[in-house]
Amino acid sequence: MKIVVCVSHVPDTATKVKIGDNGKTIDPKDVTYVVNPYDEFAIEEALKTRDAVGGEVVVISLGTDANKESIRKALAMGADSGILLKSDSYRDSLSVAKALAAEIKNQEAQLVFFGKQSVDYDAGIVGQLTAELLGFNSVSVVVDFKLEGEKITAEREIEGGREVIETSIPCVITAQKGLNEPRYASLKGIMAAKKKTIEDKEAAAAENYTEILTMSKPPAKSPGKILGEDASAVPELVKLLREEAKVI
């Protein structure tokens, strides 16, 4: 079976992000990019599924040449081949989903894994949109996945518990933390990845329905106040908690 895993190339969550001069994007200078952490669970599940049922895993990422680093990482973990859908301008979630859906259709894949969201824009919807565009079934925020023949049993996290969903391929699964423990690349995997192909393709054109007007950082926290060091400060503290912070 052909399995596709869609991978996003995102700023490392440990990076201190600055807003660019245009006020609409981040300043990419000094930013380290990594595979979207949720996509690592998607890659691992795709590899496990391939190892169990046979077939191949194709990694698809939409973006610029820089995304090849994340594709290469998935190849080092064991994916078979990669495709970069080239696109260097901003795309909203639907536009991304349309380009991905076109390529997944082209690949004739039956099973597609996404991370539940990418940690850059946090829209959390590209997987589901892609499923809809392809007419595939879809289970999101999955923490347990089983494939028997064409039947899929997936557990998803819901508020205060879990629900078990049964469906069948073709299907899009979006992965949540806890689905598995993503493997580290092995030395041989790293070297083998260098020999695997990453195909460059133009991403299918699709218009944006939304536009980023401005981007800004959350307001800096206001500094704390020290009212005193002993019991004499308590009346003032109580007054401020009541009148200023309005918490008591």
Add this chain to the structure above:
Amino acid sequence: MNFKSDQSEIQDYLNDAANFKGKCERVYLPESVDDIVKIVKSANSNRKKITVCGARTGLTGGAVPQEGLVLSTEKLNKIIKISSEEKFAVVQPGVFLSELNEKLSELNLYYPPDPTEQNCFIGGTIATNASGAKTFKYGPTRNFVQELSIILPDGEMLNLKRGEVNAKNYILSLKTESNNVIEIGLPKITMPKTKHSAGYYITENMDAIDLFIGMEGTLGIITEIKLALIKKPAKIISMVIFFKTESEALQFVKIVRDLSKKYPGATDKINARGIEFFDKNSFKFVKGSPGLIPKNTGAAIWIEQETTTKSQDAILEEWITLMETNNINVDESWIALSEKERKEFEYFRHSVPSQVNEYISRNNFRKVGTDTAVPDNKLEEYYNYCKQTAENSGIDYVIYGHIGNSHIHLNFILKSQQEYEPAKQLYKQMCIKAVELGGTVSAEHGIGKMKREYLVDMFGEEIVKEMAAIKKTLDPKLILNIGNIFDPGIFN
């Protein structure tokens, strides 16, 4: 000046990472050199004992007071200067190592000493001559200390610059800022040919600054430090390699060590900067990806190598060939080329001691963990001795450590308080064995208050008395860090 005397406020100062406990009357938080001089002078006239404390991440009780005052360096926390051109940093003692590293990284600079605990103060690392994983390539903290400003126990200021004052025939002559000359006779001893942090560092024509690196606070209070830096390595390859048995792992360590020492500066040949070891029992404490450890693993090593973008592929090929010729399952190894994953491996390694120490604190036990190192050609003999001794005792244990430097931490994992005394006896045997093999009783943690008797086991009573005489010369009223390195009885 700020101080705390309410017992509820000073509890944090009465304990360290080894869960060694103490007591004191008052904790001072000086903010300047003048503040420290005042405290020291008043302590001298009132005969109050002062214990200097940093971040209390030590493992020997060195920062824990037994009586009197605590002088915490936490407010002396400024990075005074970093020079990218001349590659040095000037810092106060209360700067966190992690904070310095973060600043340096932004400037593409690097400070190699890497004690496993990153939340330590730089001052603490000087006082203990801290080392760690990267000591294999770079040596301990000592190698990076260029200048020190020190307030002596009588309140006099001493400034030392590496290369300026050397001992002659085991005699050191120090001149304080106010031109007082202090002459110090040094015991005629030979340092072991291993990493070493037990007692004072002494050689015949030693640099004066080296006496104060690893002095555990007994000779003065460090107020300013100038550290040498290097350029940040361009690329780092990080690997975790798994073995069926410990003996296979030790064999491979020997091969990697020998290859690395052939071309010390090379980034295009096999040249590890650190070689770290985990026994099977350590995996019970490891955090971060324990589920990915291959089945039937008997031991693992974590290796880091610095390289360049250009050499990286060739180096990786060399490692694969080396591993294959040594029958290592290359497919089961882990490799990190990104900083994010490198940090995950680091966490994997660092989680072992932190979880072990956590277990000790949670159960209110005292740490019984070796810090011994032996010459490289004795490592296997020493490892097997320690393992067999621990195995025969029936007390649980883990072995991990800086195996590249033939330096191992065997920690007893006590199940009850009753196991403490027998474990301590075995610990002593392991120290004595390390000395017999030409090694040291403490390679990096220092002696503190917990390991004094082993210093005597190592050097003998006479030499330790001569070391104590150095302290007495600089601290005639015996006020500073009493109990560290020497049993107070030695001064009677």
